[in-house]
Amino acid sequence: MTDRRPKIVGFCCEKHGADAAVLAARSGKHIDASVRLVQVPCTGRIDGIHLLSALEEGADAVFVLGCLEKNCYYDTGSIEGRKRVGYVKQVLAEAGIEKERVEMFNAASTNAWAFPEAAAKMVEVAKRLGPIGGGEK
């Protein structure tokens, strides 16, 4: 199991989150290849079921990268995103699953460090906790 690459899914808003990821790639920042990026119109569009589905389908950890709060392209989208992440954490805790498997991050599109940093944090969580149930999905 030790050489297993953690499976991470990052939901990024198309206004800042995904742009920050693209900028990171262009600036040659290391991005762990086991991280899948899902671009969404706005993190406010994300629903708890999207995050849970990713975990259900085999992701070890999931994160959401949205605009900086107070500088959100859709004004309050990333606040909604944070609330959804909070609710999913609560549901996971109720189900006996480590709630650190889901996190919210915020960035401006110019923050080249943001995506790699978020991804690295989640890779660390995934490595520490291992896959849910200990086995491959």
Next chain:
Amino acid sequence: MIVAKRKPLGEIAEMLASYKKVTVIGCRSCVAICLAGGEKEVKMLVSALKIRNRKEGKRQDFEGLVVERQCEKEWVKEVEDKILGSDITLSMACSLGAQTIGDMYPKHLTFPGLNTGIFGVPEEQGVWSEKCVGCGDCIIHTTGGICPISRCAKSMLNGPCGGSADRKCEVNLEVECAWAAIYDRLKLQNRLDLIERITPAKDWSTSHSGGRRVFVREDAKLTQHQKKGKEVVL
């Protein structure tokens, strides 16, 4: 509308633990509006239960679906094969939905996934508050349109009680005294004379005291002849 809350996930998982094939059925009416048992909530619950089972190395089949109104037999009938094809049904409707399925298929197990709470209204996004307890003999025309039965901790008819202070209820200081609200409303309506009028003890025979209550509209009921005709059509 009827406001409900999902039961804690651990409690639900425990209820379902010994059944292999589980059908989870939500409802698109009140419980969808109060974010307890609509389509999204059913999907999330099923997903969370599957993740939990993976963690625990347990195998169970879950299928989630949602009907328009679970308290009406016609809608439940549409998913009959899913109900009867499972070992147990978890209702994500209010208890009326769960009991409708239970009455239709008495041999089949139907368990409640929600705690049915209140007759309430959405006060703001994400907040629902109780405004009626269904006493069966409404008196809010005498109380400024505000129900003292549900909103006053002591259901006082001639309030406020001696504990009302600073507009707060002595039973719970977080809650507005219903009678302070009634006073303000009656004042606004120039009907303060009503607050001085003594309201006699309420006739509670219309409330829940005598067991199950049934409301009937004779003119809406089908005659035996009509029922027969319907059976043929069905």
